[in-house]
Structures are given as structure tokens and as C-alpha cells.
Amino acid sequence: MTVLTPGLTRPGAPTVRPALTELRLTARTFHLGTTLEPGPLTLLTGPSGSGRTSILRAYEALARLAAGATLEEALPDPAAWTPERSAPDPEGRRGFRIGCTTTGPTGPIHLDLAVQTHPELRIVGERLTTDDGTELFTSALRDPTRSTVQAAWHTAGLAPVTRAPLPGDRLGTALLPLRVAGKTAGQRQVLAGAEQVVVALRSVFACDPRPERMRAPTATGTPHDTGRLLPHCGNLASVLRRTRTECSRRHARLVAAVRAGCTGPVVDLRTEDLPDGRTHAVLDRGDGHHTPLPRLGDGELRYLALALVLLTGPGVLDVDPVTEIPSAYQCLTVLADDLDRSMDARQVRELARLAAEMCERGHVRLLGSVRDTAPVREGVTGEALTVVDLDR
Structure with a gap:
């Protein structure tokens, strides 16, 4: 359940889509900490071990927590999140801190989370604050023998705050819409801040196309076929079958993009049904010849x-x-580690150009990592691109 706030849904108001504008992390293995300020199109670069993948996984973990996942679900390998240089406290506990800032209708909202990874995985502290320092929500571990944390949120009514226990394995901010009544101005402020953070974090798609899975035909019309593209893109053919019929304009734009990044002529991108009931995709070369996707190279498929x-x-x-929030008021963030893997310079250049175009429209943001920034800079110029070199 998410409570709608006037700032997001007021008729006639300017569309201000919540977005993450800062990521703070002290869990980059060897590194003690980093702060990242992603823009609409941000690419990370740096040598192996510089923390590119760790940053993207941190963003994805926050997204999963905002969607209601437990810490164990969001952090399947807790030990990997503890910086090597961090020392345990006097009680032998170790952990890390992670935080973010989101902007939107309510202004900058800061979320800071302290996570204990040893001796057991749990949240030991959480703060949700406004830019002027107002504490909308806090939680703290008071009794290590209990599975809960003591939480307090801003009320601004007869009592300044409301206190209650919350689970120690879930993000408290994501639970606030279920606990805060919204009767006072202070409570409504808490709900607005929490909603902005949740909306900004949850609309995330961590994409890692796997060519070996994309080459296999896909089954359509089965109970497991949702028609939505999976992160590994193994069901690409069934999704193309859907998108080709739903929006001819978007499909034409996709065909133009494929023409720019694939070898040989491309006049269309089609799907064909196989005798066994499965579907595969083909490139229509325009002379009666079709190239099945399995014959494409890894870079072309990605x-x-x-x-x-x-x-x-x-x-x-x-x-x-x-x-509960109209899609027009949300912004999808695509996470893409090793964005340029298996691609040649032309493909990276064209993909960066397409990303800049789509990010400029405001409905999508891209945070990825690349090994070589030269092709990217050829495709995108000016302020549309933010490149962060983690080796500096």
C-alpha cells in the first residue's frame, strides 16, 4: 500500500518525477566509502576492482528493500558488503552504511541506513530527513536480543513523535504508509517523504542481457509467460512479438536503432512461430532473406x-x-553493468546516443558502467552525459 500525495498527483501541477540524485556507500570491499551523484545518464568507469559493480549492486539492493524485500533477500552475500578496512566495534559487530538522496515534489529527502552484517544480519539504524535536518523517521536497535528496532516518526500533533517497534530485517521507510495515519500535517509530511523515496527507488530495472539465453526460442502463451522482459533478456522473442503489435511507432524506432547497430541491411524486426509452438525473432533484410537472432553476434544481441x-x-x-502512482509521475532507472561488453565502438556510440535521447525526455534514467568511454563520448556530447572515473 502506498499513500498518494498531492505533490505527485495534483491535477495541472508540473510533473516532478522522484529520482535518486545521490548514493552514499561504505561497502565497496577494499574501499571505505564513496559518494555518487548520478544524473539522468551516468556511466562509471575505472579499472577492475575500482567498485563499479559494487555501486550498481548497492543501488539495486536499495531498490529491493524499498519494494519490501528482507535484508536477506536484498543482500544474499552479507559478508561481501563489509569493507575490508573496517574494524569491529567493542562488541565485535561489523557492518556498513548506505544512504541516498532523492529529489521530487517534496524537495530533497535523505535516507541513511546502518546495517549490521556480523554476528547477524539486521538493520541497526535508519534515518529519513529533509534537507533542513527535520527528522521524519528514525529507528535504532535498543535490545540486541529482540528482532525489532525502536522506531519514531514525526507527528507534530499532541505528541511530537509516535514510537513503535518495527521489524529489524526490513526498510522502515517502506513500511510507513502502513503505520502512519496521515491525520496531522507532520504525519502527511512523513508520508510524502517516504513515498518520494519509495517511488524513486522501486522503479529500477537491472539489465544484463545474456546472449546465450537470448538465442533460444521462447515459449509464448504459457502461465509463466508474462510478456515482460526479464533482466537476462532470455525471453526477448516473446516480448518483441508483443511490442511489435502494441506500438508501431516504438517498434519503428527500435528497427531504426537496430539498423544503426547491426551489420547488413535491416528493414524490420519480426517474430516467427516454430512448429513446436515456440517463437523466435528474425531480422528482415528486405530481399526476402531473414536472419534468425541466434546467428547474430554477442554484441549485436546485447x-x-x-x-x-x-x-x-x-x-x-x-x-x-x-x-498506485501513474506512470507519468514515475521515472524508470536502468542499471547496466558492463554496458559495452562484447560491443564494438559503433554499437556503443549508437547505444549512448539513444540513451541520451531517451533520458532527455525524462521518463528513463541510465546508470551503467563501461570499460572504454571514448565511443560513448563520440555519441554523446555536452551536459547530457556524466562520466565518473572511479580510479581518481
Whole structure:
């Protein structure tokens, strides 16, 4: 359950889509900490071990927590999150801190989380604050023998705060809409801040196209076929079958993108039904010749999948956005580690150009990592691109 706030849904108001504008992390293995300020299109670069993957996983973990996942679900390998240089406290406990800032209708809202990874995984502290320092919500571990934390949220009524225990394995901010009544101005402020953070974090699609899975035909019309693209893009053919019929304009844009990034002529991107009931995709070369996707190279397949992701949205991608908020008030963030893996310079350049175009429209943001920034800079110029070199 998510409570709608006037700032997001007021008729006639300017559309201000909540977005993450700062990520704070002290869990980069060897590194003690980093702060990242992603823009609409941000690419991380740096040598192996510089923390590119760790940053993207941290963002994804926050997204999963905001969607209601437990710490164990969001952090399947807790030990990997503890910086090597961090020392245990006097009680032998170790952990890390992670936080973010979101902007939106309520202004900057800061979320800071302290997580204990040893001797057991649990949240030991959480703070949700406004830019002027007002504490909307806090939680703290008072009794290590209990599975709960003591939480308090801003009320501004007869009592300044309301206190209650909350589970120690879930993000308290995501639980506030179920606990806060919204009767006072202070409570409504808490709900607005919490909703902004949840909306900004939940609309995330961590995409890692796997060519070996994309080459296999996909089954359509089965109970397991949701028609939404999975992160590994193994069901690409069934999704293309859907998108081709739903929006001819978007499909034409995808065909143009594929033409720019694939070898040889491309006049269309089609799907064909096989005798066994499965579906595969083909490139229509325009002379009666069709090239099945399994014959494409790894770079071409990854390029095609990522182009489709950038041109679609939550209705097509396998994400869990806040359904109570209209999609026009949300912004999808695509996370793409090793964005340029297996691609040649031309493909990276064209994909970066497409990403910049889509990010400029405001409905999608991209945070990824690349090994070589030269092709990216050829495709995108000016302030549309933010490159963060983690080796500096």
C-alpha cells in the first residue's frame, strides 16, 4: 500500500518525477566509502576492482528493500558488503552504511541506513530527513536480543513523535504508509517523504542481457509467460512479438536503432512461430532473406536488447513499480553493468546516443558502467552525459 500525495498527483501541477540524485556507500570491499551523484545518464568507469559493480549492486539492493524485500533477500552475500578496512566495534559487530538522496515534489529527502552484517544480519539504524535536518523517521536497535528496532516518526500533533517497534530485517521507510495515519500535517509530511523515496527507488530495472539465453526460442502463451522482459533478456522473442503489435511507432524506432547497430541491411524486426509452438525473432533484410537472432553476434544481441529496454518502460520490463502512482509521475532507472561488453565502438556510440535521447525526455534514467568511454563520448556530447572515473 502506498499513500498518494498531492505533490505527485495534483491535477495541472508540473510533473516532478522522484529520482535518486545521490548514493552514499561504505561497502565497496577494499574501499571505505564513496559518494555518487548520478544524473539522468551516468556511466562509471575505472579499472577492475575500482567498485563499479559494487555501486550498481548497492543501488539495486536499495531498490529491493524499498519494494519490501528482507535484508536477506536484498543482500544474499552479507559478508561481501563489509569493507575490508573496517574494524569491529567493542562488541565485535561489523557492518556498513548506505544512504541516498532523492529529489521530487517534496524537495530533497535523505535516507541513511546502518546495517549490521556480523554476528547477524539486521538493520541497526535508519534515518529519513529533509534537507533542513527535520527528522521524519528514525529507528535504532535498543535490545540486541529482540528482532525489532525502536522506531519514531514525526507527528507534530499532541505528541511530537509516535514510537513503535518495527521489524529489524526490513526498510522502515517502506513500511510507513502502513503505520502512519496521515491525520496531522507532520504525519502527511512523513508520508510524502517516504513515498518520494519509495517511488524513486522501486522503479529500477537491472539489465544484463545474456546472449546465450537470448538465442533460444521462447515459449509464448504459457502461465509463466508474462510478456515482460526479464533482466537476462532470455525471453526477448516473446516480448518483441508483443511490442511489435502494441506500438508501431516504438517498434519503428527500435528497427531504426537496430539498423544503426547491426551489420547488413535491416528493414524490420519480426517474430516467427516454430512448429513446436515456440517463437523466435528474425531480422528482415528486405530481399526476402531473414536472419534468425541466434546467428547474430554477442554484441549485436546485447545491443538489440538494451535498445529495446531504453525504448520501453515498466509495462514491458519485469519491474515492480508503485502501481498506485501513474506512470507519468514515475521515472524508470536502468542499471547496466558492463554496458559495452562484447560491443564494438559503433554499437556503443549508437547505444549512448539513444540513451541520451531517451533520458532527455525524462521518463528513463541510465546508470551503467563501461570499460572504454571514448565511443560513448563520440555519441554523446555536452551536459547530457556524466562520466565518473572511479580510479581518481
